[in-house]
Amino acid sequence: MWTTPRPVLSYVLAVDLLAVAATAATAGLLPITGADWTRLAILIGCSIVHVELSRSIERVRKLAAGSGPFVDGLTPWHFAAVLVLPAPLASALVVFTQTYVWLRVWRGRRPLYKWVFSAATVLLATQASAIVLAAAPGAHPGIPLGWLGIALVLVAAVLRWLINYALILGAILVSSPDLRAAQIVSEFSEQVIEAGALGLGLAAAGLLEFDPRLLVGIILGLVAMHRGVLLTQFRHASRTDGKTGLYTPTWWHQIAESALRRAVATRTSVAVLMLDLDHFKRLNDTFGHLAGDEVLRAVADAITETVRSYDAACRWGGEEFAILLPEVNVTELRAIAERIRNQVKALVLDVAATDQTAPPQVTGLTISIGGALYPSPGITGLDDLQLAADTALYGAKEAGRDRVHLASSPEVAAAHEEDEVSRQDRRHP
Incomplete structure (x- = not known):
């Protein structure tokens, strides 16, 4: 005592x-x-x-x-x-x-x-x-x-x-x-x-x-x-994920499956956002893994504060997150994704870095976001919906990071078209 x-x-x-x-x-x-x-x-x-x-x-x-x-x-x-x-x-x-x-x-x-x-x-x-x-x-x-x-x-x-x-x-x-x-x-x-x-x-x-x-x-x-x-x-x-307090992928997947079945039965919409912190490995190398965990918690808090009370967010793995959003349209989906991106960008975190030459604060975080909406052509199940959102996320990364791409948006369609042209060129040199 x-x-x-x-x-x-x-x-x-x-x-x-x-x-x-x-x-x-x-x-x-x-x-x-x-x-x-x-x-x-x-x-x-x-x-x-x-x-x-x-x-x-x-x-x-x-x-x-x-x-x-x-x-x-x-x-x-x-x-x-x-x-x-x-x-x-x-x-x-x-x-x-x-x-x-x-x-x-x-x-x-x-x-x-x-x-x-x-x-x-x-x-x-x-x-x-x-x-x-x-x-x-x-x-x-x-x-x-x-x-x-x-x-x-x-x-x-x-x-x-x-x-x-x-x-x-x-x-x-x-x-x-x-x-x-x-x-x-x-x-x-x-x-x-x-x-x-x-x-x-x-x-x-x-x-x-x-x-x-x-x-x-x-x-x-x-x-x-x-x-x-x-x-x-x-x-x-x-x-619950121990580091972030968000859902685990297994439980999130069960919620998402139920939400999609309900959307099919009631002819309503459901969307998925896939999010990935940009240059997270560089952050871990500079500030250490404990600081990286603090960043993950802060990003999870930003997501929780931004999405609606009935949306479901999970830590998908590493620095990647997934969000289920029932009953949204494309405009609402983009608005929510942009709010999350801006919230993450505004984060300022005091950390104790392992590298003594590193600054005492983490700033300038960015996150790339891909989204997809059901009903959409070619999407019949949760795997299709996630694949479309993941493809859109990949497009956001390829386009320079720190941006939102939706599977139904023109930039994603253009990216798909470019990929298809590249594949055709490789097949017929």
């Missing part, structure tokens, strides 16, 4: 101390009764069973998770506790469950101080929720009454999530200054799980007051949810 950079250590210790102070400040908000101790014992028992049934899944899920804040699955029990228990007992449940999970799941795999920090963020979020719920109509602890009570539960849930997420996001940014906030927030799908977990926490609180035996259903639902999330993570990993 003491070898941790000072800014990170200061941030972590400040949050830890603030959590202790906030927990002490809310300790006297409500008296504790015998029924509260019984509810605490039930929630502890449920959380233990839940952790034991899902701990192997959690380890794998953490490995498959991205760079953003990780949702550990304890939220339903923590939120149920803040709804039906006085703040000190809700805090006690947080401390117990976080300690239990560290001992059973993460001991020897994760530094203790990081786990303490995670517990501190949850404690702070718990105290904030407890303060909001204390203002709810009806007897608290317990499910608040009326629509105002439900609204306050929603406010408490959002506040709990926001505090926890912001504090962990801050820690990630302080410990990794080179990591962009956009990269972390891009892993936001984990937070959808957190929203579902908060909803399950509300359900668990209601069942605890109505019939605690029904909490078995919450446990089974949570274990099933964790397995489903893990499957989704693996599916996403198998379909």
Whole structure:
């Protein structure tokens, strides 16, 4: 811990101390009764069973998770506790469950101080929720009454999530200054799980007051949810290129086949763009392969920002990309391709070059783009469509690079005609 950079250590210790102070400040908000101790014992028992049934899944899920804040699955029990228990007992449940999970799941795999920090963020979020719920109509602890009570539960849930997420996001940014906030927030799908977990926490609180035996259903639902999330993570990993975040060629090909079948059935159009970064080998030789990877990511980001939300882009291989564009005409296809070309040309990237004589920035990137559209003469399947786009890309390269050629455009037709003349000349010297 003491070898941790000072800014990170200061941030972590400040949050830890603030959590202790906030927990002490809310300790006297409500008296504790015998029924509260019984509810605490039930929630502890449920959380233990839940952790034991899902701990192997959690380890794998953490490995498959991205760079953003990780949702550990304890939220339903923590939120149920803040709804039906006085703040000190809700805090006690947080401390117990976080300690239990560290001992059973993460001991020897994760530094203790990081786990303490995670517990501190949850404690702070718990105290904030407890303060909001204390203002709810009806007897608290317990499910608040009326629509105002439900609204306050929603406010408490959002506040709990926001505090926890912001504090962990801050820690990630302080410990990794080179990591962009956009990269972390891009892993936001984990937070959808957190929203579902908060909803399950509300359900668990209601069942605890109505019939605690029904909490078995919450446990089974949570274990099933964790397995489903893990499957989704693996599916996403198998379909996504690790360097660029775009689709893999295999998954893109499946999407493209389906889109073309739909276009044939509905008599609509579908297009493919093939893109190739110009002089990428020269860039790798000058700046190194790590810089080359940064360029690929930046180009992928430029493509994603430029195409429509329902278009599908993949890294086809090396420095080549492919984009599927449903329901476009030739004019729209050219406009999209030109926007991508201009976006790439405008990129300015700070890199650490392996060649010390190289400039510290990569500028002047260019990309050649070829496109083809279905329906067009001679195109009956995806292979034909890709071949036509690839031929157009070859024509763009031959014409001087940094340009867009479409299979239906005059320049591509002229290129085909020249190729045909050359072949005829070779056959009949």
